[in-house]
Amino acid sequence: MARIGDMNNRHERILNILANEAAASVTGLSDILGVSKETIRKDLQVLAEQGKVTRIHGGAALLDSSVNMPFTIRQNVAEMEKRHVAECACQLIQENASLIIEGSTTSLALCEALLRAPEKLATLSLITNSIKIAQMLGLGAKCRKLFLLGGRTDAEEGVSRGKFVLSMLREFHADMAFISAAAMNQQMQIMAFREDDMLFQRQAIASASSSAASFTVFFILYSSKRFALLLCAAKVPDTKE
Secondary structure, eight states, rough: OHHHHHHHHHHHHHHHHHHHHHSSHHHHHHHHHHOOOHHHHHHHHHHHHHSSEEEEEEEETTTTOOOOSOOOHHHTTTHHHHHHHHHHHHHOOTTTOEEEEEHHHHHHHHHHHHSSSSSHHOOOOESSSHHHHHTTGGGGGGSSSEEOOSEEETTTTTEEEEEEEEETTTTTTTTEEEEOEEEEEEEEEEEESSSHHHHHHHHHTTTEEEEEEEOOOOOOEEEEESEEEESSSOOOOOOOO
């Protein structure tokens, strides 16, 4: 039977490791702490139940560290919630629609949902700043039209950013825009992680007839009243406004 003191000491060390790293693998933690992988898995399960870490494929990350977490790791965070949001978003899209889709892990889940509806996807015109989304859609082979916005590339996120992206986006008028907001504050304002994200999202909203935000601080983007729909895995507090 494991001693409580040993377990608490391991938990503290795991949290200290995660505080300095974007994420840590079960194998890596096992090597560092000198215990079995099964012991580490049990430790991470306890810490996840306590709300201190989030489990990702093969390891864990601090629950509040997603802003610094690499894209490839964020893809494994809250996978079920993202798939649910993506399926709801997919159902909102009508055939022959034009869509602005911001590059994000949730947007990749949306594209995966669209790929499961190939007949609908074949009728859609998509505008995106995501190289990953463009590749997923066969550089336009799987949809009616694909416009990849050009600008300064962010290799880690797989997107283009900056003034050239915004300039190109202003030339489009789409039926819908799908953006991935960072959070919503107590004033029901939508927030963005980065200034570049905020600028892109504001222009996407301006260029679309209707917009939907999915939540995965922050820069204030807009009041939630500006959105036609908010897709969120967590419950949004009731408000009369």
